[in-house]
Amino acid sequence: MPDTFLPSINPSVGSGAQVQPRILTSKFGDGYSQRVPDGLNFMDKELTLTWDALDLVQFSEILSFLESHAGYLSFYYTFPGENDANKGLFIAPKWSYQPREGGTTYSLSTSLERVYDIA
Numbered sequence: 339m340p341d342t343f344l345p346s347i348n349p350s351v352g353s354g355a356q357v358q359p360r361i362l363t364s365k366f367g368d369g370y371s372q373r374v375p376d377g378l379n380f381m382d383k384e385l386t387l388t389w390d391a392l393d394l395v396q397f398s399e400i401l402s403f404l405e406s407h408a409g410y411l412s413f414y415y416t417f418p419g420e421n422d423a424n425k426g427l428f429i430a431p432k433w434s435y436q437p438r439e440g441g442t443t444y445s446l447s448t449s450l451e452r453v454y455d456i457a
Contacts, residue, residue, distance in 0.1 A: 340427060340455075341407070342414040345400050349387040355417060358382045383426065383452035385417060390438075390445050397435070397444040404430050404448060412455045426452050 360376035389400065407413055409431045416425040433448035 340411070340413045341403075343403060343428075345389075345396070345403075347389065347392065347396050348418045350390040353385070353387045353418075356384045356386075358384075379454040381452070385415070385428070385450040386447070387450065388445070388447040392444045392446060393442075394444070397446060400446055401433075401435065404433050412453050415450060427455055429453050 360380040360382055361373050362376045363371055363373050365371045389396070392400070403413075407430060410429060412427045412429050414425055415428050416422060428450040430448050430450050433446065435444055435446040437443075438445050
């Protein structure tokens with residue numbers, strides 16, 4: 339069973355979600371068209387999570403989790419403010435980080451992509 343991503347600190351304000359349903363469209367004469375969802379799991383969701391001021395322990399915790407999943411192993415995550423009914427299975431294909439304020443705090447950002455693996 340996949341892990342659950344539960345960082346000890348919520349992402350910073352400005353983190354967000356982008357949802358783009360995959361829709362198949364057929365266009366006919368006179369401007370008429372029909373639209374249907376592209377499969378059962380057609381709601382593509384991407385989250386951008388950013389932490390602006392992590393101490394070394396928080397930074398190491400999040401970075402270790404991301405590195406252990408290596409960009410392709412899925413995990414459960416619930417975006418802050420949403421309930422468990424919105425918990426989804428995600429991968430983190432990329433992340434970036436940098437030291438801040440003389441190396442005492444860190445900034446870290448990652449993109450999460452919704453996947454529909456068999457758990």
